[in-house]
Amino acid sequence: MNEPIVARHWLATAAPKAAPAIATTTVLALARIWNANGAEHSVGNAALMTVLAAGAAAGGASLARAGEPVLAATGYAVSGSLALAGVAGYSDGLSLPLLLWALATVLAYCFAARHWRQDRRDALDHERNVNERREEHAHIERIETIRATTQIDVARTGAAYAEQLAQALVTRATLPGFDPTALESTGLPELPSARGGSVRFYLTTHKRHWVRLTDVPLFLKSEHFVNAVKLDPARGPYAVDSGGFSELQRHGRWTRTPRQYIEDLRRIWECVGPYDWAAPQDWMCEDLIIHGGTAGPNVFVGTHLSVPEHIRRTVANFLELRSLAPELRIAPVLQGRTVTDYEWCAEQYERAGVDLTREPTVGLGSVCRLQSTREGAAIVTAMAARGLKLHGFGFKILGLERVGHLLASADSAAWSYHARKRPPLPGHTHKNCANCIDYAMRWRTRVLTSLPPWQQPFLDAA
Incomplete structure (x- = not known):
């Protein structure tokens, strides 16, 4: 003009x-x-x-x-x-x-x-x-400017509130004489751990045979089962990861169709045993996944899509998987980058007729690198305040210490990275214990005992 x-x-x-x-x-x-x-x-x-x-x-x-x-x-x-x-x-x-x-x-x-x-x-x-x-055109520009400014202000206000609430809940839970039941009766926010539910802590591993060696909860990628001629029945609880991070890192898209993934999940269910839940073929929203780049030796090709598009594809895939196999325990996953993104993702599920509060597990994606930050705590708190039974993907000790009480479950592969940087356990002949079940079990015990006392009963219950 x-x-x-x-x-x-x-x-x-x-x-x-x-x-x-x-x-x-x-x-x-x-x-x-x-x-x-x-x-x-x-x-x-x-x-x-x-x-x-x-x-x-x-x-x-x-x-x-x-x-x-x-x-x-x-x-x-x-x-x-x-x-x-x-x-x-x-x-x-x-x-x-x-x-x-x-x-x-x-x-x-x-x-x-x-x-x-x-x-x-x-x-x-x-x-x-x-x-x-x-x-x-000037009027449209003014309206769009006002709308964008309002959205930014709302997002900042929501994030600030969620951060304050997260800090308040963490501080409240560490006070002497912390009694969730008494606080509940006063009308304060009810969160997963305050309802008396246990927090299940999964060990993430790529060793599928561990399912027959331990009854500790395990978290395994579906691709580790796909090419196996024989699958061992599980001794204890386990959950299945779709391997979305690796798929999008290498290809920038999903190379397996939803029907192929459903066939893999059915074989796992029938041969290994019923799993707690399985993740959908979701789309993470980290910068490297979207824009591509390198992180150390890892190369990310990038999807070159927007965060809203990743969210739409995540919700659409869950709906397709649920329609193909409603009997399989496929959990919805929330994706985003900010509190506003996660709120919008939850609204997309609601519009599609999915009541997240009735789902036994709701995954919280793309928070792995934010878990110990104020922004990550704000995201977890905002979603927990919706009354969701959250699973935190890839949580480490700092993240568990900060917001572990808001989660229904979490998984971690940090033990393997930890072991790769240290000498092997006494009597072990391998170079390091990055793939060692003995090290993983000791690391898990050490993590649970290092957490605040008010969290340990819930985690030990898992």
Whole structure:
């Protein structure tokens, strides 16, 4: 809508106004030259000019009836010029030619004035339309600016509230004599651990045979079961991860269809035993997953989609998986980057008819790197305040200490990274204990005993 500004010279503005007078004067001057060269009192020349003028007038009339106003006006102008030239060339004096020149000039200005008025009206209409469009666009920009500012303010307010609530709940729970039942009776917020439910802590591993070696809750990727010829039945509880982080890191998309994933989950259920729940083929919202890049030796190709698109695809995939296999325990997962994103994701589930408060597990994705931060605590607190039984993916000790009491379950593979940086346990011959079940069990015990006392009963119950 930015119109170029053109500075016009005064001659460009004055020339059209002088054109009619210049035209009639030129015709008069040429006619008088013709008069001086033998046209005076020449009947033949006068008859010729009369015929030409009449022909031009007839042509202008026919063009006017045909709906060609510009060509018709040109014909009339030529007819008048020929008539003026004929009279001025035939007459021996100047009085009659000057009179006809004045008359022709007045008529030319009358016709030109009509055109100028129409041209002015068109220019005013165009200017008015341009101004209206400018005002409309300016209005839209103002509305969008106000809307964006309001959304930012609401998000900041919500995040600040969630952070304050998270800090208050953490502080409240560490106070001597903490009694969830007494606080509940006063009307303070009810959270998962305050309802008396246990918090299940899963050990994340890629060793699928561990399911027959321990009854400690395990968290395994579905891809670790897919290519196995024989699957061992599980001794204890376990949950299945879809492997979404690895899929999107390597390919920027899902290479397995929902039907293929359902077939994998059915085989796991039948051969290993009923699992607690399985994650859907969700779309994480971390920057590296979306934009791509490198993190140490890991290369991320990037999906190059927006956060709202990741959220829409996450919800759509859960709905498709649930429709394909409603009997399998597939858990919905919330994705986002800010508190507002997670709230919007929860609303998408609600609009689709999914009551998250009735789901036995609701995954909380993309918080792995935020879990120990104020922003991560705000996200967990805001979702827990909805009354959801949350599972925290990839939680470490700091995250559990800060918001573990708000979760129904959590998983962690931090033990493997921890072991990779340390020498093996005494008597172990491998290079390190990054894949060692003995180290994993000791690490789990150490984590549980290092947590605040008010969290340990719930975690030990798992």
